[in-house]
Amino acid sequence: MSLEKQIKHNCPHCNTEQNLIIYNSVNVTIEPSLKSKVINGKLNIQQCTNCKKEINIISGFLYHDMENQLMLNFSPDSDADQISKSEMLSELKEKGYIYRIVDSYPALVEKIKLFDLKINDKVVEKVKSELSLMLNSSLNEVVGKTDESEINIFFDKYDKGLFKKKLSFIFFLHPSQIMKIDYNIKKLSKKDRAKIFDLETLRN
Template sequence: MSLFSQMNVQCPSCGATQNIAAVGSVNADRRPDLRAAILDDTFQMMACEDCGTEFRLEPLFNYLEVEKGLWIAAMPGRDMPDFLEVEDRMSAVFDTSYGSGAPAAAKAIGQDLKPRVTFGWPAVKEKLVIDGLGLDDIKVEMLKMELMRRLPEVPLAPGTELRLTGGGDAALNFAWIETVGETAEQSFSVDRMLYDEVAGNEAGWAKIRARLTNGPFVDMQKLYMGEGRAA
């Protein structure tokens, strides 16, 4: 089931204390409306009762959708520099819930789940967009790296992320997004055939793929954050 708990938060504008229902876990098989709310950027949006300012809670929950094979630990964007520690902690949670440390019935479910760790709302939303388009998230991250090589301008900077935002059979849509404010700074589309080109070059991308999948944080940003996890 999806779990919520009451907590007090301060309005970022006027400082008034608000008592709200914060999500702890999402079961999208039972609550597809919550998946839809993540995709349309309304999930965990709040309005201050005193001043009316709208604000959004940071992501801090587990997302489960067995039908899609998804298990995502959605974490605050500010935690990304500590991704190795977060990976270890969330891998232990998954292991206890659906891995080797889980009861037999849960372990059977876990065999078909793909554990992932994300940081910030744009990242967890992107995983659902990728799933909706029938793409592989590892290959999407490799495609991003190929795009960075080809694009005439790459506004990559701390706090700015390249995210897949949508698309169809002919083209894929991307945007450079400011993580905290979740605002798109630049957007563009590419031919979907470029994804197929990257996906078909397994040997050429083998080393990058190994680094991307060395832990449940599957995101090209990890490649720019130090040496990462030892192989």
């Protein structure tokens, strides 16, 4: 089941204090309607009682997918060690659950997309490192190396064409400047090609 908690938070529009209910655990198998809200970043949207404008709280929570035996710990600003070391988590891992900690919302959505497609996230992380190195190198040649020039890259979708299977990624320096790049699966090593659609290796 999904779990909620009550917090006090000032409306960002009119500064009126609000009593808000936010999720600290989401079970998308029992409550599938919550999944689209998570993916769209609208899980905790509520209306201010004073100005009637939307308040969207982004805070840490557990994402639980019983069907795919997946648990994602979205922990942007809190210590995830307590959950990582819990007896409950150990029991879930023994049952074959995959557990990941993510510290950003795009990373959370990325993991959901990958596991929905039964794609091995460890292989994708290697591809992202390769692409990031290439893109940052190209960027440094154009603008020079700066502290603000680190590229963010996230998996977007998988295209299964007749002659070409590819992973598509989005990347950006700033969210207002999103671009896309594709990666042909044929570029993967033989070992990674064998693992990319194998989640069972992640359950050991």
